[in-house]
Every structure is written in C-alpha cells, then in structure tokens.
Amino acid sequence: MNGEGCFIKQCRDTVAFRNELLVYRSGFPHRAKLQSVEDNRTLRFSLLPGKPYADQPFTARLIRQLALVISSLHKLKRDNEKVLCHWDNQPCNLLWDAETGQMNLVDFSDIRLAPPEADICHLFLFWAEWLTPADLRKWTGMFLHSYTGQVPLSTARWKREYCKAKRRFDARRHKHGRQEAEVNPDRQLNRKYLSGLNLPCTPHGCAQSRSR
Numbered sequence: 001m002n003g004e005g006c007f008i009k010q011c012r013d014t015v016a017f018r019n020e021l022l023v024y025r026s027g028f029p030h031r032a033k034l035q036s037v038e039d040n041r042t043l044r045f046s047l048l049p050g051k052p053y054a055d056q057p058f059t060a061r062l063i064r065q066l067a068l069v070i071s072s073l074h075k076l077k078r079d080n081e082k083v084l085c086h087w088d089n090q091p092c093n094l095l096w097d098a099e100t101g102q103m104n105l106v107d108f109s110d111i112r113l114a115p116p117e118a119d120i121c122h123l124f125l126f127w128a129e130w131l132t133p134a135d136l137r138k139w140t141g142m143f144l145h146s147y148t149g150q151v152p153l154s155t156a157r158w159k160r161e162y163c164k165a166k167r168r169f170d171a172r173r174h175k176h177g178r179q180e181a182e183v184n185p186d187r188q189l190n191r192k193y194l195s196g197l198n199l200p201c202t203p204h205g206c207a208q209s210r211s212r
Contacts, residue, residue: 007032011041016109023108026076030069030104048104054091054126058139062096065103067146069094070123073105074116074151081157085119087112091126116151117158120144121165121194128190136190140197148200155199162195 011017020043024034032045053062074083086093087110095104124140131139144153184190 005047006035007045007047008038009043009045011043011109014040017041017043019111020108023073023076023111028073028076030072030102031108032104032106048095048106049100050095050097050102050104052091053094053096053103054130056096056098058135060142061101062098062103063139063142064146065096065101066094067143068150069103069105070119071147071150074119077113079113081115081154082113083116083119083151084111085114085116086110087114087119087122089119089123115154115157115161117153117161118165120147120153121158121162122169124194125165125169125191128187128194129184131184131186131190133186133189133193136193140194144200153199155197158197158199159195162197166191166195 009020011020017040021037023031024043032048035044035046038044053066056062070086070089073086077084086105086108088107089105093105093107095106096102097104120143124136127136127139147153
C-alpha cells in the first residue's frame, strides 16, 4: 500500500516480518529506508526510485550493479557453503534507476540460508525466458565475472542447485498461470546452457569443486 512518499507493507506472517527486519536492521545498503515499525506485522518504508531492471535495456553498468547487490546480500550471513539468499529475485524485486545507476532489492520475506548457486540459478532462469542464446551467454558471463570477485561459487553445487531451482521456478510459473505462448522459443536451448554452465574459477571455488 502506498502513502505519500512511503510504502506500507503488511507481512503475511511473523516469519516474513522477522525476515524483513533482519535485512532492514543490517548493514545492507541496497534497499529502501525503513521509516517505522507500525505493529508486529506492518512496516513503513520510503519509496524507491527506479523500475524493474528487466523492463530496461541490459547494459554492462546494470549487470555489474546487479551482481554487486546480490553478492552484498549473500555476504551478510554465511554458514559453511550457505549464504543469505533472497529466494524470490524476480525482476520486480530488483529496481534499477538508470539515471543514478543505483540498484535496490525489495521484499525480503522469503530470505533463507542456502547455497548462493540456488539464488543465481533462479535469477538466470528468468533471463532464459526472454534473452537470445547469444545474449544469455554474454550477460551471464559478465554477471558471474563480477559476482565471483566477491563470493566464490562451485560448478558441482551449481549442477545440483540448478535442478532444484528449475523445479521451483516452473512451479511458480504454473501457480501464476503463465501461458506457453509467452515462452521464449529459445528457452530450452537457454536452459540446456544453464544446466551445464562452468563457473569462473576462483581459487576458493575451484578447491571446493575439486573436493566434491
């Protein structure tokens, strides 16, 4: 619900409320400003500029900011191979302001500790819905180059988490009634590429991959 200069969110339950507060009371900078806690399920935020990033042309600047925002969230909390994942990084939850070059993340209700590959697989599955195979390779490569400079990834974990992310992604599409006519004709080719993706090799990530 929008008010004058603010957005009021009614969380669906206490778990979602606690998840939102965890991020808004952390040092994560790529988010709206929390103005007040209205009650034990209601939060008031400042309005954010920008539009869903997927509604705007992809550029190197946009992709680098996207990688920065997601890696920053993942670095907030880590437990062995798990990080703090957003779990619902659909395009409408990532707002890009092309004028300022700022990217912000919203809706932290579903955050959880999970392998970072799970969050990134989910992100890329959206891209596979509309990008050409050439563009998918270009933009995933650029994103991973920026992201893995901050958080290591494992090719072995990617292959495992990709299958889970695809099932989750398809279940959500079915739930929301997406029609087959809307599907990118290159989707299957894009998904095949994602399923076999070899990740950029960082020293930490490569050591993990060889140990599995």
